[in-house]
Amino acid sequence: MSNDNDAPLPEGWEMRTSRSTGMTYYLNMYTKKSQWERPEAPADPGDVRCSHILVKHAESRRPSSWREETITRTKEEALDLLKSYRKQIVSNDASFTDIAMKYSDCSSAKRGGDLGMFGRGQMQQAFEEEAFKLKVGQLSKPIETDSGYHIILRTV
Numbered sequence: 001m002s003n004d005n006d007a008p009l010p011e012g013w014e015m016r017t018s019r020s021t022g023m024t025y026y027l028n029m030y031t032k033k034s035q036w037e038r039p040e041a042p043a044d045p046g047d048v049r050c051s052h053i054l055v056k057h058a059e060s061r062r063p064s065s066w067r068e069e070t071i072t073r074t075k076e077e078a079l080d081l082l083k084s085y086r087k088q089i090v091s092n093d094a095s096f097t098d099i100a101m102k103y104s105d106c107s108s109a110k111r112g113g114d115l116g117m118f119g120r121g122q123m124q125q126a127f128e129e130e131a132f133k134l135k136v137g138q139l140s141k142p143i144e145t146d147s148g149y150h151i152i153l154r155t156v
């Protein structure tokens with residue numbers, strides 16, 4: 001049975017030895033929090049910074065935005081539209097910032113979709129889950145919240 005301690009640690013963790021007890025503990029390099037248990041998953045980043053593109057639909061909790069007084073597109077049309085934006089970004093036919101500024105139904109459109117830094121507990125659950133999974137520079141698949149459909153770009 002190979003000793004687990006030989007396996008590489010998940011990303012973002014460092015192994016340390018307690019000066020007082022000589023016991024091994026683990027340090028989350030992002031939050032500087034330590035724990036005795038050997039981590040099984042990549043270290044939680046603490047705060048992240050993300051930009052997003054929101055496409056609302058008729059069933060959004062607030063079906064209105066700076067772009068459209070009353071948003072009437074269906075959920076299916078909104079998801080298709082967002083997938084087309086994602087395709088343009090991934091194929092480099094358009095920049096994330098340009099698409100966000102022109103088409104995002106969020107007030108953050110004016111800032112290219114930038115939401116600034118946020119920690120856990122600040123965004124809608126589905127949005128947070130996806131944002132905290134992303135590596136820096138990674139673009140999410142479309143996700144759904146009560147506000148509508150989003151793609152998320154983690155920037156920090």
Ligand SMILES: O=C(O)CN(Cc1ccccc1)C(=O)c1nc(-c2ccccc2)[nH]c1C(=O)O
Nearest residue numbers: 061062105106107108115123124127145146147
């Ligand atoms: O869901 C609602 O009842 C109304 N909202 C919430 C909201 C409204 C204004 C500013 C920020 C959030 C939105 O629909 C909304 N959600 C967002 C949002 C959702 C997830 C992450 C970031 C922003 N932006 C907006 C917006 O109009 O600009």
